[in-house]
Amino acid sequence: MLVTLLRPTGGHARVAGFDVADQPAEVRRRIGVALQDAALDPLMTGSELIELQATLHGIAPRKVRARGAELIERVGLSQAADRRVGTYSGGMRRRLDLAMALIHEPEVLFLDEPTTGLDPTSRLTLWEEVRRLRDEGTTVFLTTQYLEEADQLADRLGIIAEGRIVAGGTPAQLKAEIGTPHLDLVLADRSDLGAAREVVAPLGDHRPTTEGCHLSIGLEHGASDIAPILRALDDAGFAVAELELKQPTLDDVFLAKTGEHLEGAAEPEPAPEAELV
Amino acid sequence: MRASCVALARRALRNAFRKPQFLAPLVLFPTLFLAVNVGGLERTTSLEGFPEVDGFLDFQLAAAITQSLLLGGVSAGIAAALDIEGGFFDRLVASPTPRLAIVLGRVLAASVIAALQVIYFLVLGAIFGASIQGGVLGVLCVLAIGTVAGTGFGALGVMIALRARNASTVQGIFPLVFVVLFVSSAFFPANLLSAPADVIAVYNPLSYIADGMRQPIAFGNELAPLLEGLAAAAGVALAATGLSLLALRGRLRRS
Numbered sequence: 338m339l340v341t342l343l344r345p346t347g348g349h350a351r352v353a354g355f356d357v358a359d360q361p362a363e364v365r366r367r368i369g370v371a372l373q374d375a376a377l378d379p380l381m382t383g384s385e386l387i388e389l390q391a392t393l394h395g396i397a398p399r400k401v402r403a404r405g406a407e408l409i410e411r412v413g414l415s416q417a418a419d420r421r422v423g424t425y426s427g428g429m430r431r432r433l434d435l436a437m438a439l440i441h442e443p444e445v446l447f448l449d450e451p452t453t454g455l456d457p458t459s460r461l462t463l464w465e466e467v468r469r470l471r472d473e474g475t476t477v478f479l480t481t482q483y484l485e486e487a488d489q490l491a492d493r494l495g496i497i498a499e500g501r502i503v504a505g506g507t508p509a510q511l512k513a514e515i516g517t518p519h520l521d522l523v524l525a526d527r528s529d530l531g532a533a534r535e536v537v538a539p540l541g542d543h544r545p546t547t548e549g550c551h552l553s554i555g556l557e558h559g560a561s562d563i564a565p566i567l568r569a570l571d572d573a574g575f576a577v578a579e580l581e582l583k584q585p586t587l588d589d590v591f592l593a594k595t596g597e598h599l600e601g602a603a604e605p606e607p608a609p610e611a612e613l614v
Numbered sequence: 615m616r617a618s619c620v621a622l623a624r625r626a627l628r629n630a631f632r633k634p635q636f637l638a639p640l641v642l643f644p645t646l647f648l649a650v651n652v653g654g655l656e657r658t659t660s661l662e663g664f665p666e667v668d669g670f671l672d673f674q675l676a677a678a679i680t681q682s683l684l685l686g687g688v689s690a691g692i693a694a695a696l697d698i699e700g701g702f703f704d705r706l707v708a709s710p711t712p713r714l715a716i717v718l719g720r721v722l723a724a725s726v727i728a729a730l731q732v733i734y735f736l737v738l739g740a741i742f743g744a745s746i747q748g749g750v751l752g753v754l755c756v757l758a759i760g761t762v763a764g765t766g767f768g769a770l771g772v773m774i775a776l777r778a779r780n781a782s783t784v785q786g787i788f789p790l791v792f793v794v795l796f797v798s799s800a801f802f803p804a805n806l807l808s809a810p811a812d813v814i815a816v817y818n819p820l821s822y823i824a825d826g827m828r829q830p831i832a833f834g835n836e837l838a839p840l841l842e843g844l845a846a847a848a849g850v851a852l853a854a855t856g857l858s859l860l861a862l863r864g865r866l867r868r869s
Contacts, residue, residue, distance in 0.1 A: 340708050344867070365710040372708075376701025380629045392621040393711040421632075 340370045353444045369438030373449040375430045379423030394441040408436040428459025448479045484587040498595040512585040515593040519583045522552040525576035533575045540566050618711040622719025640685045648678040663805050667832045675739040676828035677800040682731045683764040684791045690724045691771025695781040717858050721769045728764020752830025759826045759843045766850030773858035776865050800824035822846035
């Protein structure tokens with residue numbers, strides 16, 4: 338709906354200052370869109386596609402070639418520009434798709450799950466480009482099911498579950514909303530777990546929990562609580578084999594806000610459709 | 615608008631030539647049909663009521679062109695449907711280009727391909743001994759009627775694609791091409807057709823399109839059949855383009 342492909346059945350939305358239902362043409366002039374499936378014509382070359390996109394956006398014919406070449410270079414496809422898109426890898430298609438969405442220097446760029454199916458290198462390259470665009474002043478509206486991606490890229494994020502925004506804010510705000518960091522300890526002697534739990538109980542924010550050979554303690558004041566806990570364990574004669582400071586993740590936020598895991602996560606039951614924005 | 619339309623037409627043409635599956639049936643099937651008909655039904659010209667022609671090839675050439683142009687319409691429809699299925703259509707819709715250009719670009723490409731189809735069959739006919747009675751002017755008349763008719767058939771294909779939204783449905787109209795052709799005067803003179811085909815042929819615009827192209831090839835440049843052919847082709851083109859624009863509007867409203 339925000340990119341004017343679907344007509345709203347109710348309500349209002351404005352993109353770049355224009356109503357998506359009443360002024361769709363104005364919206365389309367100001368947005369760039371990279372759809373989920375990178376719907377590119379496999380029979381055309383990268384250069385041909387980007388030049389077509391430039392023409393469709395009304396860029397003057399004398400500028401089309403130069404602007405196309407500039408963007409092709411920016412996304413690192415100069416070598417493949419004259420090859421048919423059908424021969425491109427998934428990452429190359431995504432980068433070309435991004436270049437096409439940028440052809441008219443949009444105010445708002447919509448990226449629909451831009452890294453789905455990409456290898457880690459391609460994903461990082463795309464993340465870099467998204468950061469660069471953000472730093473240059475483009476508003477990037479990105480949907481993703483990868484919580485790490487949202488954490489890395491989003492200044493503000495919204496969690497949508499079953500068609501409704503169930504949470505919104507900066508990643509730090511959302512994580513802070515659901516709790517404090519935890520210290521995960523592994524004791525050298527598993528039989529000490531019960532006694533060690535009693536020792537650290539007065540020091541943490543939450544009651545420490547034991548799971549397997551792990552002791553997990555909530556830290557009310559963050560990392561500054563670690564030293565007293567370790568000192569108390571040492572004084573009581575318990576040897577610590579491993580320790581790890583765990584910050585709340587967006588996975589925890591998602592779980593807390595929706596009560597479900599993302600599709601494909603550890604949950605055995607299918608999760609409802611959910612997206613991070 | 616004009617730049618977008620031309621750019622989209624160029625893309626459609628480029629793709630047609632890059633994917634032989636799009637173009638090959640347009641010339642292969644009608645060429646085979648033409649060869650089989652001319653080779654096996656030559657004596658048809660001796661039937662009472664059959665117009666006087668130099669050879670059956672002269673008579674059949676217009677039928678082959680009409681058949682090829684109809685298949686061109688199916689091919690344009692399949693290409694448009696593949697754009698819809700593959701999401702490229704959404705890319706076009708999400709761009710600020712006028713919606714009209716999305717349809718007209720495809721239809722313009724169909725016109726160019728239609729002109730090439732007509733030229734191919736005229737050259738083929740000339741190679742195998744057909745005599746173009748109308749001379750150069752006659753060739754231009756055949757080209758004009760064929761190109762306008764091909765434009766209309768292309769627009770019909772696009773309209774069906776916009777309604778059906780999938781290539782297999784558009785492909786499904788392939789047999790209909792033969793049905794509508796056989797109930798016209800494309801392959802045989804209307805007066806030799808049995809009922810009810812002879813009645814249907816009177817109302818079938820393909821009859822006038824085929825006869826319009828046949829006139830300068832087989833008989834010479836007589837104005838009335840030429841104008842009837844051109845009018846029928848233009849009628850189909852205008853109606854089909856209008857219908858495809860309505861289909862686009864309907865599709866965008868539904869989405």
